[in-house]
Amino acid sequence: MVSDSDIIEYAYKNALRGNALDRETVIALLEIRAESVAAGKLGEAARKVAAEITENSGRVWASIGVDYAPCPVSCHFCSFGEQWGVVREEYRWSTAEIVDLAKKFLYGGAKWITLRTTEYYSLAELTALAKQIRQTIPGNYGIVANTGELTDQTARLLMSSGVSVIYHSLRLREGIDTGLSIKSRLETLAAVQASPLDLAFLVEPVGSEHTSAELADAFLTAMNYDASLTGVMARIPVPGTPLGHIPVVSERRLAQIAAVTRLAAGCNAPDICIHPASLLALEWGANVVVVEVGAIPRDTGNSKKEWNNFDLETAFTWFKQADYKVDRGV
Numbered sequence: 001m002v003s004d005s006d007i008i009e010y011a012y013k014n015a016l017r018g019n020a021l022d023r024e025t026v027i028a029l030l031e032i033r034a035e036s037v038a039a040g041k042l043g044e045a046a047r048k049v050a051a052e053i054t055e056n057s058g059r060v061w062a063s064i065g066v067d068y069a070p071c072p073v074s075c076h077f078c079s080f081g082e083q084w085g086v087v088r089e090e091y092r093w094s095t096a097e098i099v100d101l102a103k104k105f106l107y108g109g110a111k112w113i114t115l116r117t118t119e120y121y122s123l124a125e126l127t128a129l130a131k132q133i134r135q136t137i138p139g140n141y142g143i144v145a146n147t148g149e150l151t152d153q154t155a156r157l158l159m160s161s162g163v164s165v166i167y168h169s170l171r172l173r174e175g176i177d178t179g180l181s182i183k184s185r186l187e188t189l190a191a192v193q194a195s196p197l198d199l200a201f202l203v204e205p206v207g208s209e210h211t212s213a214e215l216a217d218a219f220l221t222a223m224n225y226d227a228s229l230t231g232v233m234a235r236i237p238v239p240g241t242p243l244g245h246i247p248v249v250s251e252r253r254l255a256q257i258a259a260v261t262r263l264a265a266g267c268n269a270p271d272i273c274i275h276p277a278s279l280l281a282l283e284w285g286a287n288v289v290v291v292e293v294g295a296i297p298r299d300t301g302n303s304k305k306e307w308n309n310f311d312l313e314t315a316f317t318w319f320k321q322a323d324y325k326v327d328r329g330v
């Protein structure tokens with residue numbers, strides 16, 4: 001019988017050779033009990049691979065939720081879902097407010113600025129925002145658009161406006177817990193893949209209801225569409241949404257999933273993100289954390305204050321504790 005140690009050793013060597021991992025082994029790693037000693041060994045192996053693949057660099061993804069508004073797609077986990085009635089007063093952050101936040105985060109050491117919108121936010125306004133940020137703030141940072149569905153044409157339009165990365169995923173139980181079809185999500189992923197834009201695609205939103213096979217398939221879809229950043233994001237139970245009563249997965253399980261994505265991606269996706277941020281996950285091979293403000297689909301608030309009190313200062317303290325150096329965008 002193959003032991004957990006054998007599987008971890010195989011995955012570790014495979015990752016150092018730069019190779020992606022097969023589905024069966026990804027599932028076997030995810031099936032290791034998160035509370036076990038073996039999960040700790042998995043985390044240690046993933047952290048060593050992170051040091052090799054990232055040149056030991058931690059990076060901050062600063063995300064600005066642009067529009068606090070009901071979204072007719074009404075995904076079962078999202079506070080913006082129109083059907084759930086959680087968002088009562090709409091608010092759209094102005095260009096000046098967004099540029100000020102982008103300055104704060106980029107001059108503070110973030111590597112990416114993400115403009116996150118609800119599904120049908122105006123593309124013209126999004127491209128104008130990206131242009132304004134590029135014109136105002138010089139530097140070697142990424143602008144990420146996390147918005148609705150894209151075509152080849154709209155993906156290129158975003159790119160010509162200064163966007164360098166698209167965040168998009170085939171969410172867990174897409175079409176069941178979301179109001180969008182698998183087909184439409186895959187069409188957007190194909191448009192991004194066909195463009196020169198980078199793709200960021202996390203396994204999300206992970207809850208205790210998801211099996212290891214579902215997590216593995218989401219991760220492998222990210223790899224099939226050439227994601228250069230992957231990792232894991234938890235489903236945060238938002239009261240009033242249909243999934244709001246199912247508890248969040250444990251920090252250790254999330255860190256384990258991050259570790260598995262690190263080992264399974266090899267050098268294909270050098271950046272592994274954990275959200276919400278977790279020091280344990282950084283110690284287990286994730287190298288990207290998210291600081292977010294504004295409209296947040298995982299909560300009911302809408303403010304300039306960092307979500308969960310996780311700010312740049314805390315991110316850098318945790319990177320230091322996990323022995324990463326910081327890669328800044330400006």
Ligand code: SF4
Nearest residue numbers: 071073074075078118
């Ligand atoms: S997750 Fe996105 S598409 Fe779904 S309801 Fe929320 S904003 Fe709309």
